Amino acid sequence: MEKIYDLVVIGGGLAGVCGAISARRNGLSVIIIQDRPVFGGNASSEIRVNIGGACGGLSPNAWARETGIICELFLEERKRNFAPYRNSFINSNFDIVLYEFLRNEGVDILLDTSARKAIMKKHDLIEGVLCIQLGSEKEFVVKGKYFLDASGDGTIAYSAGAEFRIGRESRYEFNESLAPEKEDMGIMGNSLLFLVRDAGRPVKFTPPSWIVKYKKDDITLKLRRHDYLPGYWWIEVGFPYDTIYENEDIKHNLISHVLGVWDHLKNEGEHGFENYVIEWIGMVPGKRESRRFAGDYILNENDVKERKIFPDAIAYGGWFIDLHTPGGILAKEDFPEPSQSGKIEEIEKRIVYIYTIPFRCIYSKNIKNLVMAGRNISVTHVALGTTRVMGTCALIGQAAGTAISICKKYGIFPSDIYPSRIKELQQKLLKDGCFIPGIKNEDKSDILRDSKVNASSHRMLKMEKSDSEAHLCIAIGQKLPLKGKIEDIAVKVRAKRDTFLKFHLRESYDLWDFSSRKDIICRKIKVRKGENIVKIRINREFKEGIYWFFFDENENVYLMESLSQFPGLSKIFRCREKWRFDKRKNIWFEIRPPLFPFQPENIISGVSRPERWTNVWISEDGFPQWVEFVFKEKRKIGMVQFMFDAAINLEYNEIPPFFVPDQIPSHYTISLKSGNRWIKVVEVKDNTSYFCRHKFKPETAERLKIEIFKTNGSRYVSIYEARAYCS
Ligand SMILES: Cc1cc2nc3c(=O)[nH]c(=O)nc-3n(C[C@H](O)[C@H](O)[C@H](O)COP(=O)(O)OP(=O)(O)OC[C@H]3O[C@@H](n4cnc5c(N)ncnc54)[C@H](O)[C@@H]3O)c2cc1C
Numbered sequence: 001m002e003k004i005y006d007l008v009v010i011g012g013g014l015a016g017v018c019g020a021i022s023a024r025r026n027g028l029s030v031i032i033i034q035d036r037p038v039f040g041g042n043a044s045s046e047i048r049v050n051i052g053g054a055c056g057g058l059s060p061n062a063w064a065r066e067t068g069i070i071c072e073l074f075l076e077e078r079k080r081n082f083a084p085y086r087n088s089f090i091n092s093n094f095d096i097v098l099y100e101f102l103r104n105e106g107v108d109i110l111l112d113t114s115a116r117k118a119i120m121k122k123h124d125l126i127e128g129v130l131c132i133q134l135g136s137e138k139e140f141v142v143k144g145k146y147f148l149d150a151s152g153d154g155t156i157a158y159s160a161g162a163e164f165r166i167g168r169e170s171r172y173e174f175n176e177s178l179a180p181e182k183e184d185m186g187i188m189g190n191s192l193l194f195l196v197r198d199a200g201r202p203v204k205f206t207p208p209s210w211i212v213k214y215k216k217d218d219i220t221l222k223l224r225r226h227d228y229l230p231g232y233w234w235i236e237v238g239f240p241y242d243t244i245y246e247n248e249d250i251k252h253n254l255i256s257h258v259l260g261v262w263d264h265l266k267n268e269g270e271h272g273f274e275n276y277v278i279e280w281i282g283m284v285p286g287k288r289e290s291r292r293f294a295g296d297y298i299l300n301e302n303d304v305k306e307r308k309i310f311p312d313a314i315a316y317g318g319w320f321i322d323l324h325t326p327g328g329i330l331a332k333e334d335f336p337e338p339s340q341s342g343k344i345e346e347i348e349k350r351i352v353y354i355y356t357i358p359f360r361c362i363y364s365k366n367i368k369n370l371v372m373a374g375r376n377i378s379v380t381h382v383a384l385g386t387t388r389v390m391g392t393c394a395l396i397g398q399a400a401g402t403a404i405s406i407c408k409k410y411g412i413f414p415s416d417i418y419p420s421r422i423k424e425l426q427q428k429l430l431k432d433g434c435f436i437p438g439i440k441n442e443d444k445s446d447i448l449r450d451s452k453v454n455a456s457s458h459r460m461l462k463m464e465k466s467d468s469e470a471h472l473c474i475a476i477g478q479k480l481p482l483k484g485k486i487e488d489i490a491v492k493v494r495a496k497r498d499t500f501l502k503f504h505l506r507e508s509y510d511l512w513d514f515s516s517r518k519d520i521i522c523r524k525i526k527v528r529k530g531e532n533i534v535k536i537r538i539n540r541e542f543k544e545g546i547y548w549f550f551f552d553e554n555e556n557v558y559l560m561e562s563l564s565q566f567p568g569l570s571k572i573f574r575c576r577e578k579w580r581f582d583k584r585k586n587i588w589f590e591i592r593p594p595l596f597p598f599q600p601e602n603i604i605s606g607v608s609r610p611e612r613w614t615n616v617w618i619s620e621d622g623f624p625q626w627v628e629f630v631f632k633e634k635r636k637i638g639m640v641q642f643m644f645d646a647a648i649n650l651e652y653n654e655i656p657p658f659f660v661p662d663q664i665p666s667h668y669t670i671s672l673k674s675g676n677r678w679i680k681v682v683e684v685k686d687n688t689s690y691f692c693r694h695k696f697k698p699e700t701a702e703r704l705k706i707e708i709f710k711t712n713g714s715r716y717v718s719i720y721e722a723r724a725y726c727s
Helices: 014-025 069-080 092-105 155-160 247-267 301-305 344-350 381-387 390-410 422-431 600-604
Strands: 004-010 030-033 108-110 113-122 125-133 138-149 194-198 276-281 313-317 355-358 370-372 452-455 469-471 476-495 499-507 521-527 530-551 557-562 570-575 578-582 589-592 625-644 665-674 677-684 691-711 718-725
Touching (some): 004 014, 004 390, 014 069, 014 390, 030 113, 030 138, 069 390, 125 155, 138 155, 155 370, 194 247, 247 276, 370 390, 600 625, 600 718, 625 665
Antiparallel strands (some): 194 276, 313 355, 469 557, 570 578, 625 718, 665 677
16 A cells, blocks of 8 residues: 655755654654755755854854754764865765664655655645656655655745745845845855865866856955865855756856866965865755745744744754855855955844744645745745754754654644644653753653752862963953852953953843843952952852853953863853854853852753753762762653763864764663662663663662763763653
8 A cells, every 4th residue: 555654854954854853753654855865955975065053153152052863963973074074075974874864763765856746635735745766767656644845945845835935025024134125036046165185296277168267366256265275155156046947057157166266276376276186076056045935933033133032932043144145156246245344243233142943934834734944944034044054954854853743643733733732842852852942841751850869079160270361352251150159259360551440240041141231240440460360259149040241341451261161151252232152262260159050950950051050960070970860759760861961062163073072971870779779770881972862671769870980081971961751
């Protein structure tokens, strides 16, 4: 009999792959249809764009890299791959990781298969998709109950008649400051990347006659950075071409530009590429923008900038509003993206902090059994500038796949989930390793939630001194956790002459909030010329939370920095009116009395990353370390899961080859106590995963203990979350 899948996923980019895996893990029968030989979409070895997310870009957010399935996939790639992670260097390792995961999970796979047309059961219900397979001369229909269009262009959604938008909205439609005066078709274009290699000796390049010639003083390239190894994202062709229907014309055009730019680097002036040869040129244009399908809500610039709190939040973003100049490289005398001019005001207009994406943006408002994920969701052109990065697309994919498992469970459509079942969806996503700002673990079946937690040790917040300094030529400060009575905070400064420092301490809603204009403490402190430890009198009780202090600019002062990294802490600085994170550093400070913000109870705080608190248990140095959960009464336990430290403060392209986050425990045991007897139920050796789920024969117990004997390199252990279930 013809198979009818619970979920048919169209498109094997990161949104589609994460959607398929999440649906399958939640018990659905799933098939994924991908029109090319490999998975990964723009992040595949065919296009080679590096993943970006809320932790990266022009103004990276601290402690914000995505967890969930994308984190599992990405860390697996980093563990195996020898190559750095950046544009053009992406090789087949990621393709094969994606393929392996899908296959291991039991997702049915159709590669080289293009989904061409939706077969409709009714005008608002899809029954199947007509597919054409390359290399086999087959044409067939894949049937399903629900459909996830993650194809970028939304081929199936479009053919089903799903409502969509294309182009740029006018400034007035959503009151968006970054939108043009009048609506138009100036969307972002397609690009080809390329890779070059040092041949060890000078090599000539003779260009074909049809390249686009870029002379030595060409203005186009003056406005485009090319002082680093290609590929260059700005070799982009868009408007007036149509990014869907004229994709092939764009491709030929792009090849002329790629070789034209290479000719410039080799033959027009000194660029340092004499010894370099082309190793690879992309032949599949990477796309950025086309159709955006309408859900019951359209996310816009103000929502993301104001960090609007959506009750149906299912994912988050944080990349800047990255909107390219219409036309791309055809707009010869413009910067390819306005903030490339380096003007602070252009950067400032585009910065966003962590914001949420509502569920109402990821299902079609008029086709009942259709969800979308990736760049085709219900957002304005301006909001797409931030939601389009692949870390964010992957989270949306995971949410879409999980949502369909809820639809199947209750026999409902996606639009029925909000409001009545949204909490169930959010809780499921948290359980599966995702983070949703503002949403806590409220899963009643998690046995650890109301347990008492003890641990072998927990770490004091102590910043190591360093040799580096931050010049107070702009306002500089620090995000940090505070709790209980604080007497004073000390910082180390070097002053060029006797001067005054102005100190402010403020509350924040969460780590990424800078909205408060009200000082809790404001002090003017006299500083003598030379090096000084400056103590700022606080003398105040704090409720547990993330706060920020900063000093007003003072040209004569340098603040000592610390290279110590702790979850929830980050150096910050102000450029004009906007605060930004300097994730690699902290200001050196000392708090009196000492602060212990990494207590074992953080493991059951309900939040699995720094947000309104550190939300992590960090032990002192040395092994073994243990953490124990004491239950109020005996409970049956058959499954335990952990969220270890996935190095979420590092952005994707900062993660080196052969990398495993060093705080992940490699050797640990799980034991249960019943009466006077401890039973070891799990022992793991050589673990490298940040998200671990262990199922075992259920036992009744009054205590659960995890004992860690070794990590992947760190001298201490850190755990963000542990949960336990009956099965
Ligand atoms: C040059 C360039 C640089 C960029 N820089 C960054 C960056 O630094 N970081 C970042 O995160 N993002 C970046 N982006 C944006 C990002 O890559 C896209 O927004 C993102 O890939 C969209 O994800 P998606 O899953 O919707 O689409 P895609 O990644 O395009 O995946 C869609 C998949 O669906 C398949 N497909 C399409 N139609 C069909 C069909 N009919 N049947 C079957 N399969 C189909 C495609 O082959 C593709 O594999 C860049 C984009 C480009 C082009």
